[in-house]
Amino acid sequence: MIPTTPKPDPAADLALARVIAAPPERVWAAWTQPDLVKRWFTPKPWETAHCEIDLRPGGIFRTVLRGPDGPEVDNTGCWLEVVPNRRLVWTVALLPGFRPNGSLPHGLSFTAVITFEPEGAGTRYTVTAMHPGAEAAKRHADMGFHEGWGAALEQLVELVSKG
């Protein structure tokens, strides 16, 4: 069954893209293995204190981010699409088992689409965060989407480029 390709909406989406000098399989591993996710997902000096992954539609994707002074943010959502080494779709709008999430951190709902396309010996990597509308996208941008995901991306590149 071919899943629907999410429709981009520039007003309601935030995106970043990069060609990474590592094959898709390696970038995919960094997204789907909790021990690897913990090494890049949260921009320093924050850290990923906990990561739980059940990689299938409806399965948990949970990260607990911890700040330098101890505050924690629990991001619990679930996967919607899992296409090995090519595409991940995950949302915070639904909890594991697809139950609607009634307590979103910062009241911010989004679905993230991550693609991993082979490009030469590397990977064309894209992240698109889809929001209900332009207002929510702006709020996410104001909260530091580009800085945060950008810094995490640098950490991801560093991790997958090693050895």
Add this chain to the structure above:
Amino acid sequence: MIPTTPKPDPAADLALARVIAAPPERVWAAWTQPDLVKRWFTPKPWETAHCEIDLRPGGIFRTVLRGPDGPEVDNTGCWLEVVPNRRLVWTVALLPGFRPNGSLPHGLSFTAVITFEPEGAGTRYTVTAMHPGAEAAKRHADMGFHEGWGAALEQLVELVSKG
């Protein structure tokens, strides 16, 4: 890939079940073919003025309900799981393409799990509506979940029992 079985939570779920004297394939058809959905989905004297279905994860499930005096309610969501003749999962928390829905009718978010299990020559049919929590489930119950889905079920039974 085996999807996660949604975890029931009696406090946050509303459910109904019935053994229907028609095979799963027939009940499944009534749920997945727009012309058939329009014949049972909305309790009279309301009607389903419009139904649109793209039966795959992320695909649209839209019904527009019209009251006798003309008011319309647009329910647009998407499918999350499609297991032919056995199970459907659909949510109003996400729009087609998995974008979070920022304008839920009545502000009510839920995910519905519908199962169709063979039982003798018939079908054990269940509907479970999962809510973010007990308060939302109570509000859905107060809005007439049992009466509405119950009346629709009678219409469904009448439709699939014919010929």
